Amino acid sequence: MIRFEQVSCEYEKGKKALDALNFEITEGESVGLIGANGAGKSTLMKALLGLLPHTGKITVDGLMVSGTNLKEIRKKTGLVLQNSDNQMFMPTVYEDMMFGLLNYGMSREEADKRVDEVLGQLGIKELKNQYNHKMSGGEKRMAAIAVVLAMNPETILMDEPTSALDPCNRRIVIRTICSLTQTRLIASHDLDLILDTCSRVILLSGGKIAADGPAQEILRDRELLEANRMELPLCLSGGYGTAHMNGLRGHSQFEDGTAGAGSEVSPISP
Ligand SMILES: Nc1ncnc2c1ncn2[C@@H]1O[C@H](COP(=O)(O)OP(=O)(O)OP(=O)(O)O)[C@@H](O)[C@H]1O
Ligand SMILES: [Mg+2]
Numbered sequence: 684m685i686r687f688e689q690v691s692c693e694y695e696k697g698k699k700a701l702d703a704l705n706f707e708i709t710e711g712e713s714v715g716l717i718g719a720n721g722a723g724k725s726t727l728m729k730a731l732l733g734l735l736p737h738t739g740k741i742t743v744d745g746l747m748v749s750g751t752n753l754k755e756i757r758k759k760t761g762l763v764l765q766n767s768d769n770q771m772f773m774p775t776v777y778e779d780m781m782f783g784l785l786n787y788g789m790s791r792e793e794a795d796k797r798v799d800e801v802l803g804q805l806g807i808k809e810l811k812n813q814y815n816h817k818m819s820g821g822e823k824r825m826a827a828i829a830v831v832l833a834m835n836p837e838t839i840l841m842d843e844p845t846s847a848l849d850p851c852n853r854r855i856v857i858r859t860i861c862s863l864t865q866t867r868l869i870a871s872h873d874l875d876l877i878l879d880t881c882s883r884v885i886l887l888s889g890g891k892i893a894a895d896g897p898a899q900e901i902l903r904d905r906e907l908l909e910a911n912r913m914e915l916p917l918c919l920s921g922g923y924g925t926a927h928m929n930g931l932r933g934h935s936q937f938e939d940g941t942a943g944a945g946s947e948v949s950p951i952s953p
Contacts (some may be wrong), residue, residue: 684709685731685838685866685926689739692723692730695892700726701737704888708866715898717875718887719912724870727887728840730928731868743838745885758787761836765870766842767823769783772817774828779815780833799825801833806855820847828856835892838866874916886911903934 685708692701699778701723708714716724729735731743733753739750743756747915764770773779776797784794791906802808807825810818818826824847831839845853851926856901860867860880877898884901886894888911892899901907914920 684742684744685868686742687709687739688741690730690737690741691739692726692735692737694726694735695755699890701730703739704890704892705898706885706892706895708868710724710866711864712883713863713867713869714858715879715881715888716868716886717874717901717913718893722887722911724887725842726868726870726890728762728842730756732760759836760838760840761831761845762836763827763831763839764823765846767820767827769821770827770830774814775811776813776815776818776829777811779830781824783830783834792877797833801829805829805832805859806852821849821852821871824848825852825856828859829905832859832863836865838868839863840868840870842870843872844869845871845876865940873911874902874908874913875918878918 687704687706690701690704691699693699704727716726716727726735730737731748733739733748733756743759746752748756749794760892771779773782777853780801781791781794782799783792784797799808800813802811805825805828807822807829810826810829811821813822813826815826824844828844829842831841844860845856848856853873857879858868859875860865867880867881873878881898884894884896884898885892886901886907893911894904894907902916903919908914
């Protein structure tokens with residue numbers, strides 16, 4: 684359970700990036716975090732991991748996000764950063780994935796198996812021994828997702844997981860997110876992705892919560908979205924959306940072109 688009580692954050696004195704946020708996310712929920720550029724999505728995720736100072740109270744499973752709890756909270760919570768260049772710090776994808784697993788006490792044999800399993804599920808086995816600095820933006824994003832999923836954290840935070848991904852990798856990531864049973868918080872401008880993966884949406888505007896409710900309601904509310912510099916998901920916006928989705932299906936490696944249930948990507952578990 685994640686709980687924010689009157690949480691505020693500021694980078695510069697007097698300029699609130701998060702402004703008195705109150706919400707709870709219960710175990711197993713999949714929540715979309717949406718909002719215009721600068722709304723506070725990345726700030727919220729960083730504050731949740733104790734990477735930024737805040738006022739108010741943030742708890743993860745009853746643990747206050749501060750001081751000596753941070754190690755435990757970061758073990759429970761994996762964050763796919765908006766900028767993948769900041770995610771990887773070992774020379775290769777394999778070494779990055781192994782680092783976390785071995786650090787948390789997994790045997791080398793088990794860790795090797797886990798690495799292969801996750802790379803296989805994401806369809807990126809060929810990236811295993813790739814040097815991080817030699818990958819494309821989308822390859823880095825897929826590798827960053829693999830690093831986080833390999834740890835099998837209880838809560839998964841993803842900040843723009845599909846930006847820079849081609850349609851096929853985007854679809855794999857959507858199916859993977861849907862197959863997870865962990866608590867998930869997904870920040871994205873890709874509202875089709877949010878519709879496919881989340882049952883609830885929190886809409887941020889200027890660091891405040893402008894709406895919090897069922898994804899099916901918020902993502903269909905054209906007026907609310909447009910008032911907050913967003914547009915309806917393409918699949919709900921009429922002809923263009925449908926054509927777009929058909930286009931994606933045409934290029935997808937998957938036959939049915941749908942997301943969620945019936946996923947070819949099997950659930951990721953330890
Ligand atoms: N390192 C920083 N120093 C100063 N201000 C910052 C910093 N990072 C973010 N901000 C400010 O905090 C506010 C929230 O930024 P944040 O990155 O959380 O937005 P976001 O919703 O993630 O936007 P985007 O959709 O562009 O990723 C913005 O006004 C931004 O200018
Ligand atoms: Mg951001």
